[in-house]
Amino acid sequence: MQATIPAGLDRKEAEVYQRLDPERLPKHIAIIMDGNGRWARRRHLPRMAGHRAGVASVRSTVETAARIGIPWLTLYAFSEENWKKRPRSEVDFLMGLLCRYLKAEVPTLNKNNIRLEYIGRQHELPPSVQEKMAWARDATAGNTGMVLTLALNYSARTELVDAFRSIVDAAARNGGLDHLNIDEDAVSQNLYTRHLPDPDLVVRTSGEMRLSNFLLWQLAYAEIYVTPTLWPEFRGVHLLEGIAEYQKRERRYGGLAGNAADTHSSHQHPSKMGRS
Numbered sequence: 001m002q003a004t005i006p007a008g009l010d011r012k013e014a015e016v017y018q019r020l021d022p023e024r025l026p027k028h029i030a031i032i033m034d035g036n037g038r039w040a041r042r043r044h045l046p047r048m049a050g051h052r053a054g055v056a057s058v059r060s061t062v063e064t065a066a067r068i069g070i071p072w073l074t075l076y077a078f079s080e081e082n083w084k085k086r087p088r089s090e091v092d093f094l095m096g097l098l099c100r101y102l103k104a105e106v107p108t109l110n111k112n113n114i115r116l117e118y119i120g121r122q123h124e125l126p127p128s129v130q131e132k133m134a135w136a137r138d139a140t141a142g143n144t145g146m147v148l149t150l151a152l153n154y155s156a157r158t159e160l161v162d163a164f165r166s167i168v169d170a171a172a173r174n175g176g177l178d179h180l181n182i183d184e185d186a187v188s189q190n191l192y193t194r195h196l197p198d199p200d201l202v203v204r205t206s207g208e209m210r211l212s213n214f215l216l217w218q219l220a221y222a223e224i225y226v227t228p229t230l231w232p233e234f235r236g237v238h239l240l241e242g243i244a245e246y247q248k249r250e251r252r253y254g255g256l257a258g259n260a261a262d263t264h265s266s267h268q269h270p271s272k273m274g275r276s
């Protein structure tokens with residue numbers, strides 16, 4: 001049976017969508033947006049031009065994901081390492097770009113019923129940026145469609161350290177270390193992503209084969225799709241191509257071939273499934 005094409009897809013997107021099984025779309029897609037600098041360098045432009053161009057890619061990707069009914073999309077916008085290791089001028093530019101993006105996009109996010117969330121150490125960001133982030137989150141809080149999570153000042157290792165600290169702090173408040181109970185659920189429930197299921201698919205642009213300290217715990221069973229496309233050239237159609245590739249994979253969660261029947265789509269945590 002021919003899949004119904006969701007409203008708003010362009011011709012190229014519709015062509016790829018037709019090849020997809022709408023029953024087996026990933027529920028949560030995480031994207032490592034990479035290659036802004038290289039895109040700019042190839043055009044003899046400053047790096048900032050690459051970041052600016054990357055905003056159109058964010059817009060296209062978010063809209064396409066929402067149109068096809070992806071429930072959760074997480075974008076790695078700004079790592080803790082980016083914050084600490086890049087020149088002040090680039091960091092300031094990225095912060096300004098984020099604030100302008102939030103201001104400009106909230107009406108579209110609301111129109112598309114998208115709720116905005118963040119992961120990362122927000123309290124370390126400049127107060128004016130934190131204010132803008134809180135404003136945008138509050139302005140979209142009533143939306144019931146896709147949850148768009150921006151990873152800002154995010155590091156997976158820091159997230160794990162924060163999780164272990166909060167588990168130990170909670171034990172100390174509740175009668176001491178005798179009450180310390182650490183298992184996979186306890187760790188998951190203390191991550192910044194406690195409100196999200198683990199990603200089914202992680203996309204990385206610009207051809208790099210690395211996770212770069214992104215969602216290291218949560219990506220344990222994710223399918224990895226790396227495209228050579230640089231982030232400023234990435235559009236909704238590339239996301240759909242990634243999903244087509246995802247649908248060719250057989251997800252086994254450590255089990256045996258033909259046995260897994262995509263149990264993950266029922267949002268069951270992989271820790272509940274057998275693994276080898």
Ligand code: FPP
Nearest residue numbers: 033034035036037038051054055077098101
């Ligand atoms: C990686 O490219 C990209 C970033 C560090 C920033 C990502 C920011 C955007 C896509 C634009 C703004 C985002 C939002 C959500 C408004 P790179 O600079 O590491 O590229 P390179 O590896 O080619 O140097």
